[in-house]
Amino acid sequence: MNNYKLIIMTDDRQVVLERILQVTRYRGFLINGINAQVNTGNQIATIELYVSSERPIELLIDQINKLIDIKGVKVDNKADNKGAQQHSA
Amino acid sequence: MSSSKPLTGGGLLFEVLEQHGVEHVFGYPGGAIMPIYDALYDSSVKHFLCRHEQGAAFSAVGYARAAGKVGVCMATSGPGATNLITGLADALADSIPVVAITGQVATSAMGSDAFQEIDIFGLSLACTKHSFQVSNIDDLEDVLHQAFEIALEGRQGPVLVDIPKDIQQAEVTSRLEEFSHLTNKVQLPLADISNAIDILTHAKQPILYVGGGVGMANAIDEVRDFANQTGMPSVSTLKGLGAINADNENYLGMLGMHGTKASNLAVQECDLLVVVGARFDDRVTGKLNEFAPNAKVIHFDIDTAEINKRRFADAAILGDLKANLPLLSMSLNISGWQEKVQQMKADFGWRYDHPGSKIFAPAVLKEMSDLMPKNTCITTDVGQHQMWSAQHISVDDPCNFLTSGGMGTMGFGLPAAIGAQISRPHDTVIAVSGDGSIMMNVQELATIKRYQIPVKILLIDNAKLGMVRQWQDLFFDGRLSETDLADNPDFCQLARSFEIKAQTITEKSQVTEALEEMIDHQGPYLLHVKIDAKDNVWPLVPPNTANDKMMESV
Ligand SMILES: Cc1ncc(C[n+]2csc(CCOP(=O)(O)OP(=O)(O)O)c2C)c(N)n1
Numbered sequence: 001m002n003n004y005k006l007i008i009m010t011d012d013r014q015v016v017l018e019r020i021l022q023v024t025r026y027r028g029f030l031i032n033g034i035n036a037q038v039n040t041g042n043q044i045a046t047i048e049l050y051v052s053s054e055r056p057i058e059l060l061i062d063q064i065n066k067l068i069d070i071k072g073v074k075v076d077n078k079a080d081n082k083g084a085q086q087h088s089a
Numbered sequence: 090m091s092s093s094k095p096l097t098g099g100g101l102l103f104e105v106l107e108q109h110g111v112e113h114v115f116g117y118p119g120g121a122i123m124p125i126y127d128a129l130y131d132s133s134v135k136h137f138l139c140r141h142e143q144g145a146a147f148s149a150v151g152y153a154r155a156a157g158k159v160g161v162c163m164a165t166s167g168p169g170a171t172n173l174i175t176g177l178a179d180a181l182a183d184s185i186p187v188v189a190i191t192g193q194v195a196t197s198a199m200g201s202d203a204f205q206e207i208d209i210f211g212l213s214l215a216c217t218k219h220s221f222q223v224s225n226i227d228d229l230e231d232v233l234h235q236a237f238e239i240a241l242e243g244r245q246g247p248v249l250v251d252i253p254k255d256i257q258q259a260e261v262t263s264r265l266e267e268f269s270h271l272t273n274k275v276q277l278p279l280a281d282i283s284n285a286i287d288i289l290t291h292a293k294q295p296i297l298y299v300g301g302g303v304g305m306a307n308a309i310d311e312v313r314d315f316a317n318q319t320g321m322p323s324v325s326t327l328k329g330l331g332a333i334n335a336d337n338e339n340y341l342g343m344l345g346m347h348g349t350k351a352s353n354l355a356v357q358e359c360d361l362l363v364v365v366g367a368r369f370d371d372r373v374t375g376k377l378n379e380f381a382p383n384a385k386v387i388h389f390d391i392d393t394a395e396i397n398k399r400r401f402a403d404a405a406i407l408g409d410l411k412a413n414l415p416l417l418s419m420s421l422n423i424s425g426w427q428e429k430v431q432q433m434k435a436d437f438g439w440r441y442d443h444p445g446s447k448i449f450a451p452a453v454l455k456e457m458s459d460l461m462p463k464n465t466c467i468t469t470d471v472g473q474h475q476m477w478s479a480q481h482i483s484v485d486d487p488c489n490f491l492t493s494g495g496m497g498t499m500g501f502g503l504p505a506a507i508g509a510q511i512s513r514p515h516d517t518v519i520a521v522s523g524d525g526s527i528m529m530n531v532q533e534l535a536t537i538k539r540y541q542i543p544v545k546i547l548l549i550d551n552a553k554l555g556m557v558r559q560w561q562d563l564f565f566d567g568r569l570s571e572t573d574l575a576d577n578p579d580f581c582q583l584a585r586s587f588e589i590k591a592q593t594i595t596e597k598s599q600v601t602e603a604l605e606e607m608i609d610h611q612g613p614y615l616l617h618v619k620i621d622a623k624d625n626v627w628p629l630v631p632p633n634t635a636n637d638k639m640m641e642s643v
């Protein structure tokens with residue numbers, strides 16, 4: 001299992017969080033944690049998503065990016081390494 | 090008439106539909122969508138009452154695919170909405186632009202388990218490209234415009250708009266001057282064009298692998314030019330059929346599980362796959378890590394997420410195929426390879442000899458293909474008859490071969506043919522169906538009757554769920570479990586009760602005349618063709634097997 005932290009920038013729209021969670025599950029990634037503040041009335045929301053999977057993270061990034069409201073998705077590489085070390089320790 | 094009444098949400102819906110050029114919608118009314126049906130009464134949009142919401146969804150899909158426009162369907166809340174889901178899933182899997190409108194219980198009742206309340210918005214997340222639930226009348230107009238834009242933008246797909254009853258009834262107080270356009274997120278490639286040219290120049294045995302994306306990108310001319318200029322042998326997916334003209338001497342037909350022997354052997358041997366609007370579906374690749382084992386890949390697609398999803402691309406070219414493909418056009422020095430594949434094509438051509446007097450479905454389909462007028466639109470259901478249709482009918486445009494590819498949904502053929510015929514009233518439309526599949530949306534015969542839709546139905550009857558029976562025979566020791574349909578209804582009588590002319594044939598000698606009669610008939614017609622229950626679809630690549638290890642008989 002590899003651990004990743006994704007930083008997702010999105011238009012702050014209806015059920016965007018639910019959409020991200022649905023895609024993440026369906027594409028074979030386990031959700032380990034989430035920090036999100038949505039429906040704040042601001043235009044843009046930032047969501048931090050901690051996931052793990054055997055699958056390459058690019059597969060999930062591409063699929064999340066396809067959601068209509070998403071502005072961008074980044075992997076936090078530092079978190080990735082740290083997560084991986086914690087697991088192998 | 091309507092001008093004396095204030096504009097409501099329902100009326101606004103039809104105004105926006107008209108703005109997007111929608112002339113026809115498919116649907117079924119009910120309590121929570123009544124204000125929309127009331128507004129329909131004053132609208133110039135023509136509504137076709139289907140006899141099941143699944144039929145409405147598939148008619149919208151057939152309409153969209155045959156005409157290259159957005160298909161629109163509508164249904165009431167609860168069971169009406171859930172009945173649309175199979176059609177939306179089908180449209181998502183095959184990237185078909187459809188807008189589905191559902192009625193919802195009033196906002197005040199939502200979340201109270203009200204009568205006919207279901208969370209269709211929640212259900213839609215997994216089976217649409219995008220969806221909306223309108224909670225304020227002021228948002229409705231913008232949402233509807235967005236629905237059309239999203240359905241058509243980039244990789245096309247279905248969009249659902251759920252509209253609570255009070256929003257349908259609410260008075261519209263302000264109109265948009267302009268609606269906001271989507272910002273296109275497709276990122277264009279940086280350096281891959283030159284990389285691709287380099288790979289292509291060095292290829293000795295390249296193959297062009299053509300998918301459904303070609304027709305959807307309106308890039309048929311570009312793909313044919315590319316095939317001609319490079320002289321590259323080509324193969325097609327189920328959804329790509331028609332993109333390459335069947336008389337191209339280097340075109341080898343469909344690849345994959347029921348592909349031609351020449352296609353599959355050539356792909357396994359090639360050193361380069363130029364993939365255009367295709368996605369390495371498992372029905373295409375067989376055992377993935379043994380698919381085209383020596384090939385580099387140049388992958389053209391509109392959807393970033395298809396690149397490297399199932400097969401690594403040595404060069405990826407994202408964006409509009411129509412603009413991008415000509416960038417790679419060049420002449421190649423591959424005459425030895427061309428000769429080799431042409432020889433394979435000649436050696437492994439289809440054979441139509443079949444012992445006995447019983448009708449051989451592949452021969453019927455081949456003959457129908459030769460007899461049918463130019464621009465005939467074929468729809469199919471799912472099963473053996475579908476694969477035989479893909480193998481033996483030649484079409485010259487993907488919009489003339491409508492089949493449920495990604496979902497493989499039985500029940501697709503008849504309602505899709507109705508939608509196709511409505512979008513193209515002057516073309517012949519033939520639904521090739523099976524005795525199992527036709528019963529899945531048989532109620533749509535009533536839609537044919539009501540609107541006198543001149544769809545032809547070629548019903549291939551083996552008194553079996555034939556494709557499943559074939560697998561039980563081949564891979565489950567002949568343990569035939571729940572695949573016998575010996576108690577089928579009398580299909581001709583059934584058709585006649587909907588005022589559809591019908592005939593049964595059982596012998597080879599009857600085929601030509603019966604096909605001619607069906608094709609020449611002005612109105613709807615059902616030709617019931619009884620075939621041998623034991624006929625199998627060949628070749629067949631068994632599950633989890635490389636494509637060159639196909640079975641060709643038992
Ligand atoms: C809605 C749906 N249910 C089940 C299946 C599984 N399935 C695939 S082919 C097939 C048999 C189809 O029978 P028929 O329409 O008679 O076609 P045939 O194979 O006999 O030509 C079945 C049950 C399916 N594809 N779709």
Ligand SMILES: [Mg+2]
Nearest residue numbers: 523524553555
């Ligand atoms: Mg059958």
